[in-house]
Amino acid sequence: MTNIQSSAVAAETEGPLLPPEPSTPKAKAKPAWRSLNFGPRLWVSAGLIVIIALLAFVGPLFYPFAPDEKVGSLYDGPSAEHILGTENFGYDVLAVLMASTRNSLINGLLAGTLAVVIGVFIGILAGYIGGWLEELLMGMTNIVLAIPSIVILILISISLQSTDIPFLKGIVGLALVIGITSWPWTARAVRAQASSVATREHIDVAKLSGARTGGILIFDVLPYLASYVVMAWVLQLASAILAESTLSMLGLGPSGTNSLGMQLHWALAFQAVATGAWWAFLPPTIVLTLISFALLYLQSSLDEVFNPRLRRGKKKHLAQAAARRAEAAKQLAEQNQRAEVTA
């Protein structure tokens, strides 16, 4: 709709449309994503995330013990049957770990997505529409931003602890709370980008062609913000998972559910560290560290993919590029010479 209209107008002003992609690509042509220059960092972090996701979602299918099945007593050491021993309630640590990781990931996905959706919505409206709406929305954002989110999280979670609504007590309620407190950064970043996109010419074209504001926002502004949104989402995921574990360790976690934070909470409460029961607290610590590291590493490598100024070119590539440019300049010079000669 909008795209077709606006590109049609563009065609009138700028001459014929470019021909569509050739139907048979050249034999050696790379697919488009290959040109994005993904570094090894991206593969390392993506690999880590896949491994953790497999542990969380596929692992329980093959593991013989359930996380709520009492198989031993307080802190039985690792054995052939229970690879990571048992925790304070006598449950199998590995089974609990897999359930916890799954819940923490789900919590992160829910909360992170919610935060990004709210942040993008507010940021794009404020940045594109401007005027008093921008003043209002950004004033709101700045105020929420100034108040440390952990404080709001603590206060709301305390209130949630004594609600009677079961769905708000579990991981979903926590994810909602984290999501609705962590959008301001995203809103602010998106607003800055959106207000710069709003001044570009293709927006005028879309407006002239009669596109509605909603359509312009979705088809003409949002695609330009996609890289920021993806990076913000990765960051929000990581911070939501960490926020959950912080809250859980403070004793405000989802009651009666497993999560990495709750697992650490119980381990600390039952003195696992002091008694040397490493199998009870090291696995969730390591998984939490790996999740957080992998997501932030992914974000930083995506940043380098999207933002070439951060990328330090390899010397080899720089030399190649210089050679190409020199070659092109030589050809251009020859052409000009020939043109001069014929003239």
Added chain:
Amino acid sequence: MGLRRYLANKTVWYLGALLVAVVLNFLLPRVIPGNPVDVIVSRMGQGGQSSEAQARVYEQFMREFGLDQPLWSQFVTYVTSAFQGNLGASFSFYPTPVAELIAQSLPYTLVLQLPAIILGWIIGNVLGAVAAYKGGSWDKSVFTTSLLFSSMPYYCLSIILLYTLAVVLGWFPPGGAYSLGMSPEWSWEFFSDALQFWWLPFISLLVINIGGQAVGMRSMAIYELGSDYVNYSRSLGIGDRKMTTYIFNNAMLPQITGLALSIGTMVGGALITELVFSYPGMGSLLFNAIASNDYPVVQAVTLIITVAVLVANYAVEILYGFIDPRIRASKSGEK
């Protein structure tokens, strides 16, 4: 926009934020179904006390905390007494004033966090700048380690250090702030004893801070290294030593902001580390207050965390108004 208008604008915004924070701080625990007193009394009831005693306790609490008055008048009472430094009385240590509990805990948090933040900032910045400047394998190793430490949840490192250095190797005492039998006092004996307990939580916070600062400084310095003025100065033949000072000066401004902001998050930034080491600071205070539904203490801790962050942010913005000429020149403040 002149400097005066900039300052006035920022002041209004931060006062607004403070107001919202105080309202939330006041309101959120009160929108719980049933008020805190109900919760407390029902807990006491489980303890098997007679109902008449319960009723008297209830009356007492209601009057003490003004819970029988309308919400707005409760709010006025809350704000006026908070301004006078009166944060109410603790539920679980009734009638100990909350301010007294805070005064016992805050020093522990400060002696842990302040040196860790400042020292971590210095070391981290130097490491990050060197990594950006040298590049190559030096950069790769510093960047990856720093990223690991800065992205690691700070309490995960605390747990690992506590287990390896204190429990397994026994180099440090495994938690607490001073030996059993000691009591906090201004004596040399107490300080040398407390110092042994201080090292491990301090190191764990320091390492995390170094990592975070190094990552930030590295990307700032790389950004500066690729900028036009650097290329131009290089082409003029300006020496490396001179260039580094230019780059360093330019990359420093955001880092100084970062320092001020992290000093603001000092109180609320290491809550869980204190829990892990059973260090009796604000984190442990908050944890115990949550566990015993001690709302006045929870509210006081969250209020202090908020005020510290707001004051630090405000200070940075005001300082920027004086330092950075672009702010005075620009038509509208930062959005």
